[in-house]
Amino acid sequence: MKRIGVVGAGAMGSGIAQVGAQAGLEVLLYDVADKPLEAGVARIRAGLDRLVERGKLSAEERAAIDGRISTTKTLGDFLDVEFIVEAAPEVMALKKEIFQKLDHICSRTAILATNTSSLSVTEIAELTDRPDRVCGMHFFNPVPLMKLVEVVRGAQTSGETARRTTELASRLGKTAVQVKDTPGFVVNRVARPFPGEALRLLGDGVASPRQIDRAAKLGAGFRMGPFELMDLVGMDINFAVNRSVFEQFFYEPRFRPHPLQAQMVKANRLGRKTGAGWYRYDGDRLLDAPDGAVFYGNPGPLPTGTLHIVGDPTLLALAREAGLPLTDDPAAADLVLVEASRLTTTEAAASLPDPARVVGFGGIPGVVLRQLVEVAPGLQTAPEATEHAVAVFHALGRDTEVIQDGPGLIVPRLIACLANEAAFALMEGVASASDIDTAMRLGVNYPRGPLEWADELGPANVLGILDHLQRFTGEDRYRPCPLLRKLVLAGSPFTGGAAR
């Protein structure tokens, strides 16, 4: 392949044209008018200039790349182009019109790909005489930086078309994952619980946006908290994608938007672009960023009161090593710390000698070893017990967030819901386990793929958190994926095991 066509010179189209020309391909870039074409070319040149400034491109290479891009306002010029990527606005009627025209103009062998994020590839293909040669090629923004492409097979897309699209993605320096044409594909579907559960935690009064963001970053290693991310993406876009996935799944409760999203959009609190969302901004600068770690690696003094630990051998080992005064008898302890991702503190306290001295914490395996621990007093917990619990974690060099006693706490709930959605996508054959994990690591920068995360925490623990959430809230959105339940029964992991 020597030449590609790109339809639409906006944010995505100009990025695709840039990476195409950088990969040595001739690129023909189309838009409806001079202004968007000029803006697109200016964006590409600014991108190339930055690469020259950073020493990643020489001036000669830059000139050669620029020279490989030509522009047109006439779709007829795509007559002899063998691969075309469409990146026009996300409107079905518009995409159908473009594909019908390209179908008449282009040779019978040409492949027509769409960069749609949310529309049905099958529906776009259906109006052409070559549905087998229509495919989704879903890039991520900004295209030159983001490594992922979802190659989306419509109901009639041929294996050969998917193969050639994958080949082009690799040529452009991207990692391609194979995805079935289903609402949201992999990334925009599996990522839904991240903002979705964060909004529910806030709406249910469990924690504030700042606390949830700190827990996600310091407690689980996400690069951005869900509220920071909503502000970056824009509340209007987040709400629109959420609604679209919800409607396309015929109102599946897992995807139901939260009233807070509608409220924020009505208030024009869209995030960075309006200067205020969940946080306030001065241009691109976040004015009230969530704090980083204070105690991590910098342990506070050892509290003297006696301690009994329930349900977390990792914490017990850490406490012993640090020299905290431990007791085996909960009745004799000043503080009873209970691992509370699979039952609320209030429930756990009911079966212990003195509920006033019981405090829950989030400690599913591995999570307690991170920088921040969630501390959740129950309804009957005394304030001194909560202070004591916070002092214990600070003495172990961990930061804390004191939150309300809610099912699954913050991090266990976020990870379990992400893993559950990934499990549904796997069960439904949307993509393989490894492609789902790759898509989430590269498409949204997750620290781990949700399925490998589930394996690390233990599928049985993930199932336990979801069962608890469903039982405690009575909500169907938490029903565990049948595949997850089967794997737990079989004692098998998601990756490398029977699920593959």
Ligand SMILES: NC(=O)c1ccc[n+]([C@@H]2O[C@H](COP(=O)([O-])OP(=O)(O)OC[C@H]3O[C@@H](n4cnc5c(N)ncnc54)[C@H](O)[C@@H]3O)[C@@H](O)[C@H]2O)c1
């Ligand atoms: N922005 C993102 O983060 C992102 C990520 C992945 C996929 N996408 C998808 O990529 C596509 C483009 O998104 P974008 O963000 O680049 O939009 P954009 O608004 O930046 O660009 C769209 C371009 O299409 C042009 N256009 C308008 N009518 C046209 C027509 N009839 N034929 C050809 N071009 C036309 C516009 O002039 C504009 O230059 C959409 O389908 C979107 O869902 C966007």
